[in-house]
Every structure is written in C-alpha cells, then in structure tokens.
Amino acid sequence: MIVFNINHTDYTLLLKDLAAEFGIAFTGDDYVDLPESAGKGCIKILKLFDELQVLVADVTFNKTLITSREYSDSRFFILHFDDVNITNTAKLKVDGETLLKTNTRHAVARLTSNMFVNTEELPAGLHIRSIKILFSESWLKKYLDLSPEQPVLEKYLSLKTESFDIESLDTEYLRLMDDIFQVPQHDPLQNIFLQNRVTLLIERFFTRLHDKSSLLEGRFSLTDDEVQRLIKVEQLLINNLGETPPTIDEFSKLVSMSSTKLKKSFKGIYGDSIYAYYQKVRMQKARELLMSGKYKVNEAASTIGYQNTSNFIMAFKKQFGISPGEVAGLQ
Known part of the structure; x- marks a missing residue:
C-alpha cells in the first residue's frame, strides 16, 4: 500500500516528494517515471502558465494508492480530469462523506478545494489517466470575473461527494485529454498546442458549470x-x-x-x-x-x-x- 499526503501548492515539490516515496533520485526535471517496484508510467508537470500549474499522470500502480489532502486556510482549487477504469472498488471521501465507485469507468471532471479534507483510495492495477490543474482563489475570481468580496464557493461550487461527478467526460473532453497525452515531446510548437488544449478544458468545464449553476444567480x-x-x-x-x-x-x-x-x-x-x-x-x-x-x-x-x-x-x-x-x- 502506498500512502501519500499531497498538501502541496507547488507541483515541483510534489514530484520531489513522490520520488522520495518511491525511493528514486529526483533530478529536478519536470517528470518522474515510476520504478518497476511501484508500477509503470509517468507523472509530469506542464509549465505553460504563470498562475496555473498542470500535472499530467498516465500511470498504473502495483499497490493500493491512498492520497490525502488536508484542510488549509489558504484557499486554492484543483480542477481534475480523471479517466479510470475501475474493476474493483475505488473510494472518494470529502469531509467524512464517502462515495464508492465499483466496476465502472470513472471518467469525470471535478473541482476540489483545500477547504475540505479530500481522500482517494484506488486499488492496485488501475490504469489512471489524469490531468490536474491547480490555481488560487484569486485566479478563479479573476477568471470568472467576480468582485473580490463575492464568495466563490457559495456562488459557484459544490465540493461535497454528491457533486463529485458534476461533469461527466464526454467525447470532446476525452479528445482534448488525448491531445495532451499524445503531443510529441520535442515538437517546437508543443507549448502553444498544450496551452490551447488546457485552456479549452478549463473553459469547457466552467462554461458548463456556470450553466448548471444558473439558479444560484437568483433566477430560481x-x-x-x-x-x-x-x-x-x-x-x-x-x-x-x-x-x-x-x-x-x-x-x-x-x-x-x-x-x-x-x-x-x-x-x-x-x-x-x-x-x-x-x-x-x-x-x-x-x-x-x-x-x-x-x-x-x-x-x-x-x-x-x-x-x-x-x-x-x-x-x-x-x-x-x-x-x-x-x-x-x-x-
């Protein structure tokens, strides 16, 4: 079993701690290849934006993976795009509320925050494809064009387990994710291409979330x-x-x-x-x-x-x- 606390706001430090957890040297590069003892695949950082951090994982762990993010007063958010074929049972937990996923394809976009304790338990052998975008509350308010005093959480978001699957990954989401996973490593235009795809993922999620949240605008x-x-x-x-x-x-x-x-x-x-x-x-x-x-x-x-x-x-x-x-x- 691999147990890992991910209370990071810097994905480079996260990679460094992951390397230590797996007992491998961290070279300072923007990626970590899993050793055979842990599984297979790669976790890497995309350095594309000044205010956003992007982590891309295409991995299979040999052991059960438990990750935990503790509560923090310093607000930040993570937008997850996860595509996992669950053949056993996976467990997602937020502030004591638990959601179990069994024998299904868990392909969802979801927004989490360090304002709640978040725990994930994934059984060994799962192929995990995930893109995680980390940003601050100030960036989110700026992106959504909210005034500083407007409470982002209350106005737009529901971060409990009931809304974990607030957005299923349809074919357009999956196509954008595939583009990110498959971009050639040494393509001279890769950063422009990746910026475009990450931006489209973000825009698609928040546009659809805003549409679903219209009743919070007072229309109902x-x-x-x-x-x-x-x-x-x-x-x-x-x-x-x-x-x-x-x-x-x-x-x-x-x-x-x-x-x-x-x-x-x-x-x-x-x-x-x-x-x-x-x-x-x-x-x-x-x-x-x-x-x-x-x-x-x-x-x-x-x-x-x-x-x-x-x-x-x-x-x-x-x-x-x-x-x-x-x-x-x-x-």
Whole structure:
C-alpha cells in the first residue's frame, strides 16, 4: 500500500516528494517515471502558465494508492480530469462523506478545494489517466470575473461527494485529454498546442458549470439545500445507466420535494425534463462506448439498459442523426 499526503501548492515539490516515496533520485526535471517496484508510467508537470500549474499522470500502480489532502486556510482549487477504469472498488471521501465507485469507468471532471479534507483510495492495477490543474482563489475570481468580496464557493461550487461527478467526460473532453497525452515531446510548437488544449478544458468545464449553476444567480427561488437535492437527483439518474431510474414520485420522496417543484426546478437547471436529460446522457454514453471501438451495437445497447437493440438504434438515430452502426464503423 502506498500512502501519500499531497498538501502541496507547488507541483515541483510534489514530484520531489513522490520520488522520495518511491525511493528514486529526483533530478529536478519536470517528470518522474515510476520504478518497476511501484508500477509503470509517468507523472509530469506542464509549465505553460504563470498562475496555473498542470500535472499530467498516465500511470498504473502495483499497490493500493491512498492520497490525502488536508484542510488549509489558504484557499486554492484543483480542477481534475480523471479517466479510470475501475474493476474493483475505488473510494472518494470529502469531509467524512464517502462515495464508492465499483466496476465502472470513472471518467469525470471535478473541482476540489483545500477547504475540505479530500481522500482517494484506488486499488492496485488501475490504469489512471489524469490531468490536474491547480490555481488560487484569486485566479478563479479573476477568471470568472467576480468582485473580490463575492464568495466563490457559495456562488459557484459544490465540493461535497454528491457533486463529485458534476461533469461527466464526454467525447470532446476525452479528445482534448488525448491531445495532451499524445503531443510529441520535442515538437517546437508543443507549448502553444498544450496551452490551447488546457485552456479549452478549463473553459469547457466552467462554461458548463456556470450553466448548471444558473439558479444560484437568483433566477430560481431555491435554497442551497434544494440545489443540493436537485444535484442528488441528477446523480441518481446517471450513476447507473443500465438500470431503470426511479419514478418522479420516488425521486420526490427521496429528496423531500413536491413532484411539481422537482420537475420545474430540474428543467430550470439542466435544460431538460428529468427523463429527457436521462435519455440524452445515456445516448451520449452509448456513443462513447461505440467510439472506443470495444463495443458492438448490441453490447452498447445492453450496457445502457436496452433489451431491444432495434429500439436502441431508433433512439440513437433520433438523438444524433446517425445510426450506432455508422459510429462504430468510424473506428
């Protein structure tokens, strides 16, 4: 088991401490190659911006990895883009609240902060592809064009485990990540290229987060607690796309909200009715499965809960204007 505290605001120091943890010499370069005793792969820093730090990891650890970030009064944030195929159980924990992920592809963008204690426990043998962007509260306020007195956390963010999957990685996110992982090491234009891709990741995340958070701008008369309950509904919808979701009445009881208010408020946040949103998300999931080249049409259909492949084909074509067979054939 590897246990590592990552209370760093400097990724170079993080690499140095990682090298010490693995018992290898730190050369001062912007990367650390895992020794065979720890696993395989590389963790590196991209030095692209003055106010942002970017860490890229493409690794597999031989042992269970537990990372912990403690609470700090000095506010900073980390924007994670994580793509992990979990074949056992992974554990994410924030301030005592725990989220378990089992036998799934954990492909999400999420925002965490040192204002909460964050712990991750990943079992041995997982292939982890991750891009982490660290920035200060002042940068975030400047980026979002907020005045200094506006509380970023209360206005825009929900950093508890209920919203860990606030943004699933769709094909566009994954394409941008692939571009970053695959850029040639000695390309003379690599920094310009990488700056562009990292910027697009950031813009995409915050644009979509802002859209989801529109009710916090006062457009809807909901309390912060009601917002969290709506986020919970969204998570229950998309956490297991292979199973039939709860009914509206069941959702209403689960989150203690009338069915009328639930339906109106959900559409106000997410732009679609509950089941229209669910259908869009699972069609997007099917598209990602087909584009991976690892799933046949009937397998993708079954994975998202369709027992009748013909019905799946009709729904897919209605959503994308192209048949799932054509998408699979592009690979």
